[in-house]
Amino acid sequence: MTKLTPNAAAEHSGQSRATIIRAIAAGELAATKHRSRWSIDLDDLDRWTAQRPVSAGRGTDGRFRKGEVPEAFQMPLRxxxxxxxxxxxxxxxxxxxxxxxxxxxxxxxxxxxxxxxxxxxxxxxASLPPASPPGTKRRLWPFSAKS
The missing domain is CATH 1.20.5 (Single alpha-helices involved in coiled-coils or other helix-helix interfaces)
Structure with missing residues (x-):
């Protein structure tokens, strides 16, 4: 059984490290913690990656396709x-x-x-009278006045 760190799992699955950690915290991805380090089984990672929905810009393997931009819907001019x-x-x-x-x-x-x-x-x-100029400066706390 191959064990991966969150960084290696992120690189293997095409996700970010934060996504991997979020999945572990949510219980979606099985992982074990040993002395403040996570280890993720490769089979569990592949199972989790297969369950995730594929969004635009990702291939069937879940990785981003570099340099490819999904085409926007083109409306005809007329x-x-x-x-x-x-x-x-x-x-x-x-x-x-x-x-x-x-x-x-x-x-x-x-x-x-x-x-x-x-x-x-x-x-x-325009019909309102001009505002009266303020009188003496009011202090919020009279005892804090420097006099």
């Missing part, structure tokens, strides 16, 4: 392109367009409401 390609039927494109136009209308209305509120607040501040 809705007509996707309709021609058969990806989106015209009714779906029109429904999406109507939803986006409704959202834009709602945002325009909200912007106008905010502009109106700014004008009202600016007009209200």
């Amino acid at each position: 809705a007509s392109q996707s309709a021609v390609d058969g990806q989106n039927p015209p009714s779906a494109v029109h429904a999406r367009l109507e939803a986006l136009e409704a959202l834009c209308g709602a945002l325009r209305g909200e912007i106008e409401d905010l502009r109106r509120q700014v004008r009202e607040l600016a007009a209200g501040e």
